[in-house]
Amino acid sequence: MTNVMTQAKEWVKMERLSKVYPNGTVAVKEVDLSIHEGEFLCFVGPSGCGKSTIFKMITGLSNPSSGTLQVMGKAASEARKQSDTAFVFQDHTLLPWNSVIDNVTLPLALRGVSRKERQQEAERVLEMVGLKDYMRSMPRELSGGMKMRASIARALVARPKLLLMDEPFGALDEITRQTLQIELLELWRQDPEMTVLFVTHNVFEAVFLSTRIAVMTPRPGKVAELIDVPVPFPRDESFRTTPEFGQIVRSVSQALKH
Numbered sequence: 001m002t003n004v005m006t007q008a009k010e011w012v013k014m015e016r017l018s019k020v021y022p023n024g025t026v027a028v029k030e031v032d033l034s035i036h037e038g039e040f041l042c043f044v045g046p047s048g049c050g051k052s053t054i055f056k057m058i059t060g061l062s063n064p065s066s067g068t069l070q071v072m073g074k075a076a077s078e079a080r081k082q083s084d085t086a087f088v089f090q091d092h093t094l095l096p097w098n099s100v101i102d103n104v105t106l107p108l109a110l111r112g113v114s115r116k117e118r119q120q121e122a123e124r125v126l127e128m129v130g131l132k133d134y135m136r137s138m139p140r141e142l143s144g145g146m147k148m149r150a151s152i153a154r155a156l157v158a159r160p161k162l163l164l165m166d167e168p169f170g171a172l173d174e175i176t177r178q179t180l181q182i183e184l185l186e187l188w189r190q191d192p193e194m195t196v197l198f199v200t201h202n203v204f205e206a207v208f209l210s211t212r213i214a215v216m217t218p219r220p221g222k223v224a225e226l227i228d229v230p231v232p233f234p235r236d237e238s239f240r241t242t243p244e245f246g247q248i249v250r251s252v253s254q255a256l257k258h
């Protein structure tokens with residue numbers, strides 16, 4: 001299942017993708033995985049199973065040792081130049097000396113977008129994440145959840161086709177985390193082309209968000225199992241208490257034990 005109804009394009013294609021670091025650590029071993037336009041795919045696995053290494057290769061920051069990796073039909077290092085990819089990390093990475101709106105407009109400023117358009121686009125995404133009234137605030141004046149919303153707004157401002165999120169809600173309290181999960185799904189649904197790759201250690205979070213889950217094995221990192229979450233969107237809080245939710249959580253937990 002994807003966010004789009006048409007035949008979905010392959011956004012990321014990994015074939016026997018491996019990464020061996022110079023010290024001999026095999027971080028990723030022969031991963032085969034195709035991710036399509038409009039998917040919401042979660043990587044779940046124990047610490048050190050190579051999730052961040054896969055993200056680094058997708059963004060062209062690290063080269064595969066062997067195998068192939070295509071991002072939007074191109075080698076990852078080429079796709080990087082198109083800047084269709086945005087990231088959100090666990091740490092909000094907002095610049096503390098810039099206001100919220102100046103943080104959000106930064107990716108557009110770096111691309112030479114005019115001041116007027118930067119302002120318009122930033123206001124659009126800040127409205128989407130519910131922070132328009134705080135655009136003149138400084139990051140230190142925001143709660144943890146608001147900082148993460150600002151960080152998401154900054155990632156979305158340039159309308160990325162691929163959004164990579166590495167444990168973005170890991171530092172938040174459970175209530176805020178669940179609220180942001182619902183908000184993130186709404187943002188994703190507003191752009192049918194956008195594909196989200198999301199790393200989490202939390203099985204419940206993965207099941208709530210995903211169209212598909214890649215369960216990773218401990219080192220060397222491999223995809224142990226791909227699990228579909230064939231539950232339609234929109235999903236709301238009630239999904240978390242359905243038998244179907246519990247069943248998929250059990251399947252993922254089982255796959256993690258192998």
Ligand SMILES: Nc1ncnc2c1ncn2[C@@H]1O[C@H](COP(=O)(O)OP(=O)(O)OP(=O)(O)O)[C@@H](O)[C@H]1O
Nearest residue numbers: 021023025027046047048049050051052053054219
């Ligand atoms: N630059 C590096 N040189 C050597 N080994 C590395 C390097 N970067 C990562 N590793 C090792 O590769 C393995 C995979 O690391 P990676 O950071 O990709 O895992 P991860 O699943 O993202 O972990 P976590 O969930 O803890 O962030 C780990 O054993 C790690 O120690």
